[in-house]
Amino acid sequence: MQGARKKGRYQHDYSSLMATDNGKNETAAACSKEPYTGPGCAGGILIGVTYLLCVLFFPFSLCYTIKVITEYERVVIFRLGRLLPGGAKGPGLLFILPCVDEIKMMDLRTVCRDIRPQQILTKDCVNIMVDAVVYSRIFNPNLSVCYFSKPHLSMSILAATTLRKTLGKRDMTEILCDRKKIAKEIARKFDRQTADWGIKLERIEIKEIKLPKEMERSMAAEAEAARQARAKVITAKGEQNASRAFKEAADIMSQSPASIQLRYLQTLRSVAAKNNSTIIFPLPMQLLQGYAHS
16 A cells, blocks of 8 residues: 555656646746846845845854855855846855845755666566666756756656656566666666756666566576586587597507507506405407307
């Protein structure tokens, strides 16, 4: 029941994300293309009063007007609700106006997020459970702020859906063998979809693919049978090579009867060294030739 609720919540989050895509396109266009026309008359008066208060309460006002931005952070400033021109600010010291400016801190470092385990039906009708991880980073803070309130979460939701679509078009064998190829294909799709979102997919990796128990047993049996078949082939090839070597040795020894006698004596020596209680009666083969012909 809990899994069904999580799945429903996930589908609702993604549906909300896709449903507001047109509105986000308009917002991003406004953030990136619409010129800044100034605060207006009332806004100018309010800004002037704020500057005057900062001067009157100097240096105590520095506690509210000075912000320190680290190297890996950028700040997007909204003055009276409008995005200030010039892009994101930072790093270093930043001057803001209290009660007039609203700041959004954006972290430019790569963020790693786990994708929820996805149950996927492959092209050859096999149910598999896939665990993956997504690495993403923000490269344009202005667009990212205008698009999403939680950009990395939205990216992971979209990554999960893209992963399901991509793996659903492939066979199970292809999924198990071509993980890197599939990851590159998903990354190319993200580059096309999120080119104007201000966030980039660094990489996506498939951590684990869980197969059904019956499928695991059948694959293990198939692999064991394949190993046994290869072992039998290797044994047969060894026996074939050994028989060829014995035949060549027999041909050579047949040309020299003395070599046969030497080989016979060498065999006796090896038998005597291993077990001294063994008694061997040498019998010349010439004695048996007469019985063989009769």
